[in-house]
Each structure stands twice: as structure tokens, then as C-alpha cells.
Amino acid sequence: MSTLAILGGTPVRREPLPMRRTMGDEEKRAVMRVMDSDKLSGFFGSPGDGWLGGPEVRGFEDKWASRYGFRSAITVNSWTTGLMAAVGAIGISPGDEVIVSPYTMSASATAILFYGGIPIFADVDAQTYNITAETIRDKITPRTKAIMVVHIFGQAAEMDAIVTLAGQHDLKVIEDAAQAPGIKYRDRYVGAIGDIGGFSLNYHKHIHTGEGGVLVTNDPALATRCQLIRNHGENLVDFVGVDDWTNMIGSNYRLTELCAAIGNEQLDKLPGLLAHRQRLAEHLSRRLAAVPGITPPKVAEGSEHAYYLYPFTIDTGALGISRSAFVKAVNAEFPTAGHWEQTVLVEGYVQPLYLAPLYQRKIALGRNGFPWQLNAGETYDYSKGICPNVERLHDNDLVYTPMVREPLTIGEMDQLADAIEKVVAGARSIASHAA
Numbered sequence: 001m002s003t004l005a006i007l008g009g010t011p012v013r014r015e016p017l018p019m020r021r022t023m024g025d026e027e028k029r030a031v032m033r034v035m036d037s038d039k040l041s042g043f044f045g046s047p048g049d050g051w052l053g054g055p056e057v058r059g060f061e062d063k064w065a066s067r068y069g070f071r072s073a074i075t076v077n078s079w080t081t082g083l084m085a086a087v088g089a090i091g092i093s094p095g096d097e098v099i100v101s102p103y104t105m106s107a108s109a110t111a112i113l114f115y116g117g118i119p120i121f122a123d124v125d126a127q128t129y130n131i132t133a134e135t136i137r138d139k140i141t142p143r144t145k146a147i148m149v150v151h152i153f154g155q156a157a158e159m160d161a162i163v164t165l166a167g168q169h170d171l172k173v174i175e176d177a178a179q180a181p182g183i184k185y186r187d188r189y190v191g192a193i194g195d196i197g198g199f200s201l202n203y204h205k206h207i208h209t210g211e212g213g214v215l216v217t218n219d220p221a222l223a224t225r226c227q228l229i230r231n232h233g234e235n236l237v238d239f240v241g242v243d244d245w246t247n248m249i250g251s252n253y254r255l256t257e258l259c260a261a262i263g264n265e266q267l268d269k270l271p272g273l274l275a276h277r278q279r280l281a282e283h284l285s286r287r288l289a290a291v292p293g294i295t296p297p298k299v300a301e302g303s304e305h306a307y308y309l310y311p312f313t314i315d316t317g318a319l320g321i322s323r324s325a326f327v328k329a330v331n332a333e334f335p336t337a338g339h340w341e342q343t344v345l346v347e348g349y350v351q352p353l354y355l356a357p358l359y360q361r362k363i364a365l366g367r368n369g370f371p372w373q374l375n376a377g378e379t380y381d382y383s384k385g386i387c388p389n390v391e392r393l394h395d396n397d398l399v400y401t402p403m404v405r406e407p408l409t410i411g412e413m414d415q416l417a418d419a420i421e422k423v424v425a426g427a428r429s430i431a432s433h434a435a
């Protein structure tokens with residue numbers, strides 16, 4: 001057995017991992033086309049044709065919608081604002097409860113709070129890391145109005161069971177598909193299998209426009225409401241003609257023509273980028289399945305996986321070392337990362353959201369416990385222990401790598417698997433070294 005790099009042995013790899021290169025000649029030409037037009041935004045926040053944006057925005061929206069079979073796509077300047085628009089559009093009002101995963105980017109839950117809704121956290125499945133109909137069911141109360149499903153790490157959640165459950169209780173379903181663009185659940189693309197959902201176009205996502213997002217829905221009324229919230233709806237309600245006045249304050253969530261032009265080109269690249277990630281991940285999973293103490297991600301029947309990140313779990317009891325010792329030892333088999341993109345392994349994902357000070361103190365807006373204080377007599381429990389699977393994954397079991405992406409190759413997946421195998425085989429030497 002070769003000596004581990006962390007104990008002075010030869011590392012598996014000495015060369016830094018290559019960085020992603022996301023913008024090509026196509027995007028440069030698209031940006032120049034907009035520059036030459038001098039119309040960097042086509043939006044007007046008042047009655048008239050400009051309320052839906054300029055030609056690049058509309059072209060990008062049409063292309064996204066038709067490519068993935070959604071009735072409408074509505075661009076926004078981030079997916080955080082997209083989530084806020086979705087929560088507003090479905091009519092969440094102060095004091096309404098919305099069930100959401102605690103194992104997600106903070107915005108999935110804070111979007112609910114922006115409309116005075118109360119996030120209620122359901123535990124995730126220990127193998128898919130997604131919330132399920134089973135974990136959601138227990139959290140439904142007479143005040144529940146919606147479910148926010150997050151397709152975490154890029155794997156589609158079990159939408160059939162969730163949509164059926166929602167139907168039984170008259171709940172809306174929002175899909176946070178930020179990490180799963182172009183991914184199917186059974187024969188449909190995620191995003192609008194529920195009522196409304198969408199995608200992030202921030203720099204870290206599969207495709208990006210710097211910042212940006214896309215809402216998708218098959219419900220024309222929800223589409224119009226999102227368009228109003230995106231662009232100063234209060235100025236447009238008469239012009240557009242709305243009957244339901246719930247949440248009709250708008251904002252400015254508009255995407256620029258420059259970003260839309262870039263998005264148009266990036267969208268063409270999405271299928272190739274996804275296929276590459278899936279090929280790398282499937283290879284890595286085959287290798288890791290053979291390593292004792294390591295469990296590669298389980299892709300559930302009927303779901304596809306976009307591998308925004310590649311998560312897996314480790315059995316620290318079987319390995320005989322702590323998760324942090326394992327991660328440090330594997331990372332030592334590669335050069336020190338100069339940039340987050342060159343990171344090899346990371347422990348856990350985000351802290352379970354309910355442990356953040358916002359939930360511990362139950363104050364979102366103002367000073368008086370808004371919105372929790374609206375439901376007098378109701379106790380909302382955000383204490384440690386409410387979602388044991390999430391906590392165990394976060395504290396002990398889950399490790400992820402961002403390496404499953406372009407421009408990395410099967411060769412680098414083999415190096416990662418070699419490094420993991422080496423550390424698992426040499427775990428005893430780390431333990432005795434530490435003793």
C-alpha cells in the first residue's frame with residue numbers, strides 16, 4: 001500500500017485541476033449584437049409594449065419554453081427574485097405556511113418569508129437528499145398553502161407522489177429547480193410539473209448569464225402575475241387587467257438584453273454540458289460503488305440527475321476515521337485549491353436552514369417576530385433534532401465534490417476514485433498517526 005500524501009507519501013496528482021471556461025465566441029457575438037443596438041434593456045415599467053421586455057429577453061424566454069415544453073418562461077435577474085415572484089404569484093399571504101426542504105440554498109425559504117409566509121421544514125430522504133411525500137405529509141396543517149420542492153444537487157424529487165399529495169390538500173407546488181435545468185422526472189422536465197418553478201443562471205450553475213433566472217409555468221394566470229411582479233405591477237394592473245389583487249406590488253426583477261443574449265447561446269450548450277456531467281458521474285459512481293464504506297448517490301427510479309454537485313456518503317464507523325480526516329486526506333492527494341472550482345471534497349452541504357439565527361430568533365421583518373407572531377398560540381419548532389436525516393448528513397455522512405463538470409474528464413474521475421480508494425485502504429495509518 002502506498003503512503004498517503006497527508007503522511008508524506010506521493011500524491012495521486014500534482015497538476016492543479018483545470019478551471020471551467022464558460023463563455024465562447026457565440027456569447028461574445030451575441031453581446032456585441034446587443035451593444036451595437038444600444039438597447040441594453042427593452043423594459044418599460046408602465047403601460048405599453050415594453051412591459052414584457054425587449055427582443056433578446058422575449059427570444060430567450062420563447063426558446064426556453066419551447067425547448068422544454070413549458071407554456072411560459074419568464075426571465076428574472078436572479079433565481080432568488082424568481083422564487084420571490086413565484087411565492088407572490090401563487091398568493092402566499094402573511095401567516096400562511098409553506099413546506100420546504102432545510103437542505104437547500106437559503107433563498108428557497110427566505111422567498112417565503114418575503115411575503116410573510118412561514119417556512120415549515122420537512123426532513124429529506126437519506127438516500128436522495130430530497131423531501132418526499134412521506135416527510136411532507138406530517139407537516140401539513142390547516143394553514144399550509146404550498147410546498148416548495150427543491151431538486152437538490154440536481155436530482156429530480158419524486159414529483160408524482162408530491163403532486164398527488166398536494167392535490168389532496170389543495171396546495172400549490174413550487175419547484176426550485178436551480179440545480180436541475182433540463183432534467184426530467186419520468187417523461188416531463190422539472191420546473192413546471194408542479195404549478196410553477198424555475199432555474200438559476202448565476203455563475204456557479206450549469207449555464208449562466210453572470211446573474212439571472214428563469215421562471216416556468218403552464219398556468220397563464222401565474223405567468224401574468226410573475227410578469228407583473230417582475231416589473232412594477234402596481235403601474236400595470238389596469239393595463240393588463242387583473243381580477244385578483246393578492247400581492248400586486250411589483251418590483252424590478254428584470255433581466256437585461258445583454259444577459260438574455262448570453263442566455264440564448266448558453267441554452268444551446270445545456271444538453272451537452274449535462275450529458276458530460278452525467279457521463280463523469282456514472283463513471284465515478286461505478287468506481288465508488290466498489291469501495292467499502294463509500295455509498296455513491298442513489299438516482300431514484302423515474303428521476304434524472306444533473307449533478308450540479310456530486311454528493312456521496314461515507315460510513316465513518318467502517319472507515320475508522322472521522323469525516324474531516326477522510327476529506328483532508330483525499331484533498332491532500334491533489335494540489336491545494338487556488339480557487340473554489342479546484343476543490344476536491346467538501347464536508348456536508350449547507351447547515352440545515354432552521355439552525356440559522358433568523359429561525360432561531362423567529363424575526364424576519366421588523367422587530368416583533370414577524371411573521372411567526374401572526375399565528376398566536378402556534379408554536380413553531382426550529383430546534384436541533386427536528387430533521388434527523390438532514391442533520392446526520394450535514395454533520396457526519398455527506399461529502400460532495402464539485403469536480404463532476406467540464407472541462408474535467410474520465411481521467412480525473414479515476415484520479416479521484418484512486419485517491420478515495422487509497423485513503424480508505426490507508427485509514428488505519430491515519431488513525432494510528434493521530435493516536
Ligand SMILES: *Cc1c(COP(=O)(O)O)cnc(C)c1O
Nearest residue numbers: 078079080105107178200201202
Ligand atoms: C443557486 C440557487 C438559488 C439562488 O439562485 P440565484 O440565481 O443565485 O439567486 C436558489 N436555490 C437553489 C437550490 C440554488 O442552488
